[in-house]
Amino acid sequence: MSDIEPKPDRRKLGFRVVRAFLFTAAYAVFWFIIWFLTYTFLASFPEYPQLFTTIACGLLFFTFAITLAEDTIYKYILKAIRAFFLIAYLTYATKGGILTLNLENIGFTVEFVPLLALMIVINLLDIARALLQAIEFAAQSPKD
Amino acid sequence: MRLVTRTLGWVIVLLWIVTLALPISVALSLMRLAEGKNLGVQEPTFNFFDGNISVNMPVYINNTGFYDISEPNVAIKIYKVKVNTTIVSLSKSLPSIPAGQMVNTSCSFTASLMEIFHKDRTLLTEDTNLNVNAQLSFKVAYTIAFNASLNFSTRWGAPFHNISCVLAYNDTTHVFSISISFNNHAFFPINGLLVVKLYNSDNIQIGETSIGLDVPSGGNFQETVEVAADPSKITDRGFIRLFFTELNILEMEWTLL
Numbered sequence: 433m434s435d436i437e438p439k440p441d442r443r444k445l446g447f448r449v450v451r452a453f454l455f456t457a458a459y460a461v462f463w464f465i466i467w468f469l470t471y472t473f474l475a476s477f478p479e480y481p482q483l484f485t486t487i488a489c490g491l492l493f494f495t496f497a498i499t500l501a502e503d504t505i506y507k508y509i510l511k512a513i514r515a516f517f518l519i520a521y522l523t524y525a526t527k528g529g530i531l532t533l534n535l536e537n538i539g540f541t542v543e544f545v546p547l548l549a550l551m552i553v554i555n556l557l558d559i560a561r562a563l564l565q566a567i568e569f570a571a572q573s574p575k576d
Numbered sequence: 577m578r579l580v581t582r583t584l585g586w587v588i589v590l591l592w593i594v595t596l597a598l599p600i601s602v603a604l605s606l607m608r609l610a611e612g613k614n615l616g617v618q619e620p621t622f623n624f625f626d627g628n629i630s631v632n633m634p635v636y637i638n639n640t641g642f643y644d645i646s647e648p649n650v651a652i653k654i655y656k657v658k659v660n661t662t663i664v665s666l667s668k669s670l671p672s673i674p675a676g677q678m679v680n681t682s683c684s685f686t687a688s689l690m691e692i693f694h695k696d697r698t699l700l701t702e703d704t705n706l707n708v709n710a711q712l713s714f715k716v717a718y719t720i721a722f723n724a725s726l727n728f729s730t731r732w733g734a735p736f737h738n739i740s741c742v743l744a745y746n747d748t749t750h751v752f753s754i755s756i757s758f759n760n761h762a763f764f765p766i767n768g769l770l771v772v773k774l775y776n777s778d779n780i781q782i783g784e785t786s787i788g789l790d791v792p793s794g795g796n797f798q799e800t801v802e803v804a805a806d807p808s809k810i811t812d813r814g815f816i817r818l819f820f821t822e823l824n825i826l827e828m829e830w831t832l833l
Contacts, residue, residue: 537726537727537728538724538725538726538727539723539724539725539726539727540722540723540724540725541721541722541723541724541725542720542721542722542723543720543721543722543723544599544719544720544721546719547595547598547599547719547720550591550594550595551595553591554588554591554592554595557584557587557588557591558588560584561581561584561585561588564577564580564581564584565581567577568577568578568581571577
């Protein structure tokens with residue numbers, strides 16, 4: 433009997449995987465909508481599809497991994513890694529906060545370095561929060 | 577600890593809202609500014625005075641957006657297409673435009689023609705194509721800076737186009753008759769003294785005269801001037817140099833037949 437029936441932790445893992453897939457799928461739909469809304473406006477940037485794919489795939493991976501690592505300390509570690517990934521991505525994608533678009537004879541430049549700095553600060557706060565949550569999680573006894 | 581993480585969470589959410597709302601509202605603000613007749617440039621006026629050329633362009637901006645527009649600046653750079661050297665670089669800062677206010681100002685630039693010709697003397701005698709780079713930059717909400725640049729090419733008309741000198745020498749009176757002609761292709765008139773200097777083969781000056789120029793834009797000039805030469809210094813060949821306000825516009829060799 434016990435060989436045929438799945439073990440409780442396996443069942444739990446299966447449930448987690450399904451839940452992670454569902455969460456990721458829902459998040460993928462959100463990114464799909466964002467793509468449709470932004471593509472027509474940002475088609476002038478030749479690197480936009482590649483940058484969009486990178487952020488969408490990266491964040492979908494983290495959504496899946498974080499949902500899968502629910503109730504474990506890895507969840508907070510993954511959250512901190514996600515914040516690092518966002519810092520690196522935002523700095524690279526925005527070329528340090530300076531975006532340039534060159535059409536035939538006209539060139540446009542938008543410089544938003546203070547805004548990028550704010551985004552980096554937010555992600556650093558997110559890392560700090562994830563670390564505090566990890567410490568809190570580790571400090572809790574199984575009974576708690 | 578839980579309270580700290582929860583507070584941090586709320587701070588992060590708030591900061592993300594501010595960070596995402598700012599560029600969206602700035603974009604909306606610029607769209608409001610761009611619609612209707614909130615921006616206007618009146619016809620520029622050109623003045624030529626005392627070797628300086630000045631361009632004055634009245635501008636009005638009605639800031640209907642949500643944010644102040646700060647550090648507006650207009651910069652113009654003119655450079656030669658072939659050699660890619662900057663001939664003139666001009667910049668003008670405009671006053672800041674607070675949100676909901678209208679500002680009338682003028683964008684005026686002054687450039688010294690002498691400085692321009694010192695940088696490239698061929699501009700005096702040769703028509704050419706010049707590249708112009710015009711830039712407009714400003715900041716919205718003191719945070720996001722915008723810069724728009726436009727490149728176009730313009731035709732430069734030389735003020736002494738096709739300049740030529742024909743010399744004739746009278747050996748009894750020791751007087752050189754010099755016939756000077758040129759076309760003023762420039763968009764400004766030429767006013768000032770044209771100095772004619774004669775040199776012998778040892779590069780020693782043998783005679784000099786000057787003639788007042790008043791050639792309108794698009795006009796032709798043709799006149800003959802006489803230069804009395806020092807007979808003791810005359811050689812079989814030499815040089816003639818033409819100067820306009822200390823700029824050497826022509827140097828050619830002459831030979832006595």
